[in-house]
Amino acid sequence: MSSIYFVPSWFVGTSAILEFFFFTIALIISFYANKIYTLTKQKEHKFFSIGFLLISLSYLVLLFLNLFFLTKRNNRIFIVEINQIISLTNLIFFLYSVLFIMGLVTLVYMAFELKNAKLYVLLTLLGIVPILFSTSRNWLLYPISAVFLLFLSIYFLERYYETGKTKTLISFIAFVLLLLTRVEFVFASKNLPFFLFEKCDMHFIIAHLIESIAYLLLLFNLINILKNDKKKKQT
Amino acid sequence: MTRKRSRLEIIRDILEVVKNRNGKIKPTQILSKSNLSYQMLEAYLKELIEKDFLIEIRNKKNKTYAITEKGINYLIKFNLIQEFSDSFGLTK
Numbered sequence: 001m002s003s004i005y006f007v008p009s010w011f012v013g014t015s016a017i018l019e020f021f022f023f024t025i026a027l028i029i030s031f032y033a034n035k036i037y038t039l040t041k042q043k044e045h046k047f048f049s050i051g052f053l054l055i056s057l058s059y060l061v062l063l064f065l066n067l068f069f070l071t072k073r074n075n076r077i078f079i080v081e082i083n084q085i086i087s088l089t090n091l092i093f094f095l096y097s098v099l100f101i102m103g104l105v106t107l108v109y110m111a112f113e114l115k116n117a118k119l120y121v122l123l124t125l126l127g128i129v130p131i132l133f134s135t136s137r138n139w140l141l142y143p144i145s146a147v148f149l150l151f152l153s154i155y156f157l158e159r160y161y162e163t164g165k166t167k168t169l170i171s172f173i174a175f176v177l178l179l180l181t182r183v184e185f186v187f188a189s190k191n192l193p194f195f196l197f198e199k200c201d202m203h204f205i206i207a208h209l210i211e212s213i214a215y216l217l218l219l220f221n222l223i224n225i226l227k228n229d230k231k232k233k234q235t
Numbered sequence: 236m237t238r239k240r241s242r243l244e245i246i247r248d249i250l251e252v253v254k255n256r257n258g259k260i261k262p263t264q265i266l267s268k269s270n271l272s273y274q275m276l277e278a279y280l281k282e283l284i285e286k287d288f289l290i291e292i293r294n295k296k297n298k299t300y301a302i303t304e305k306g307i308n309y310l311i312k313f314n315l316i317q318e319f320s321d322s323f324g325l326t327k
Contacts, residue, residue, distance in 0.1 A: 029323075036319050039312050040243065041286040044325045111324075159324035167322040221322040229315040 005093060005138040006079045007070060008201045011208075018208050019063040025215045026056035029222060047110035054103030061096040065089070094132065097141045101127035104148035111155040139186065146182035153179055167224065170217050177214035181207045241326045245271065247313050249279055250288060253302045254310060259292070261299055 007015050033049035069089050070078035080089050105123045114120065127144050134140045156172035184207035240248070252268045253260050266276050280300065283289040288306035292299045309316070320326040 032319060033323070036316055039309055040246075040316055041288075042242070042325075044327070045320075048323060048325060156324045159326065163321055163324075163326060165321050167318075168324050171323055225315065225318040225322055228318055232314045 005065075006073070006077045006204075007066060008204060009072065009077055011201075011205060012066065012070065012078055015208065016063055016066050018212055019059050019066060022211065022215050023056050023059035023063060025219050025222075026052045026059060029218060030056060032222060032225075044110050044113075047106050051103045051106035051110065054099050054106060058096050058099035058103060061092060061099060065092050065096060093138065097131050097137065098128055100141070100145060101131075101148070104145055104152070107152055108148055111152060142182045142185040146179055146186075149175060149179040149182060167221050170221050174214045174217040174221075177210050177217070181211040181214065184210060241320070243313075243316060243320055243326065245269070245279060246283065246288070247310065249276075249283065250302055250306045250310050253289060253300055254307065259299045259301050261297060265300065 030049045030052035033045055033052060037045035037049055065080060069080050069092065071080070073079045080093065102124055105120065105127060108114075108123065109120050127148070130144065131137045131140050153172060153175045156168065156175050160168040160172050184203045188201075188203035188207055249265060249269050249271075252265050256264065262276070262280070265280070266273060269276060271279065280289065280291075283306070284291055286305070287303055288309060289300045290303055292301060317326070
């Protein structure tokens with residue numbers, strides 16, 4: 001039995017552009033977090049950088065999948081069949097899942113100040129093994145990543161209560177929106193017969209829209225940081 | 236009531252105290268100016284030496300601390316560090 005990852009035909013180009021956009025923003029955040037790490041040598045900055053680097057790489061892999069491995073099923077959709085047989089598309093989709101889950105696990109590891117490397121491996125395996133052995137792996141990725149995003153959202157909410165700063169609130173909202181995208185992708189990717197794909201289209205589009213807003217909020221935060229730094233240098 | 240200082244702010248305060256004494260200062264002098272307990276200060280000093288923000292200078296009578304270039308760089312870039320950490324919830 002195979003599961004199907006699909007993209008509405010009219011949205012393929014836009015989807016690719018958005019994935020490139022998410023890849024770029026996540027990479028920029030990772031870059032600046034690494035820059036801060038070189039100044040502070042604090043573990044949380046290192047893990048934050050690594051987490052976003054893994055997430056950015058996952059979007060790059062997804063972009064690659066969307067650009068080169070989608071095949072037209074009918075006038076309405078492009079699909080990739082993800083089945084039990086070892087194939088390049090399987091591996092690429094699995095790589096996307098692994099990178100995204102590892103990125104989230106790294107952020108969770110940072111957020112909860114975990115110190116044991118075995119816990120990191122355990123969390124990663126708990127996220128990846130069900131996807132590997134599932135017959136609905138394109139669907140299962142989303143609830144699993146939603147659980148990690150839920151805990152990250154709670155972490156950012158706690159940080160906001162501590163700092164009371166708007167910029168921390170913006171990061172909290174961004175992570176809540178990323179959590180919501182996972183919920184939307186669950187509805188978008190359920191293994192439904194083709195005639196019901198029309199209903200999945202809207203969830204797929206809404207998920208991408210919400211994800212765009214989330215990354216725009218993170219980018220807004222980053223731009224403000226750099227602007228304020230420039231202002232302080234001038235004064 | 237004043238807000239509790241974050242780790243980054245405590246590190247900044249320690250480095251500023253050392254820098255303001257022209258780079259050489261005794262532990263007791265840092266203790267009085269940094270508002271930390273002795274045990275906490277020891278832990279922070281150990282961390283700052285390990286991370287090359289401070290160097291420990293031992294002579295026959297006592298030891299002093301001097302700030303390194305990395306430490307000075309931290310102070311110069313502190314606003315950027317603080318802004319990034321606040322924005323992405325990395326301030327603890």
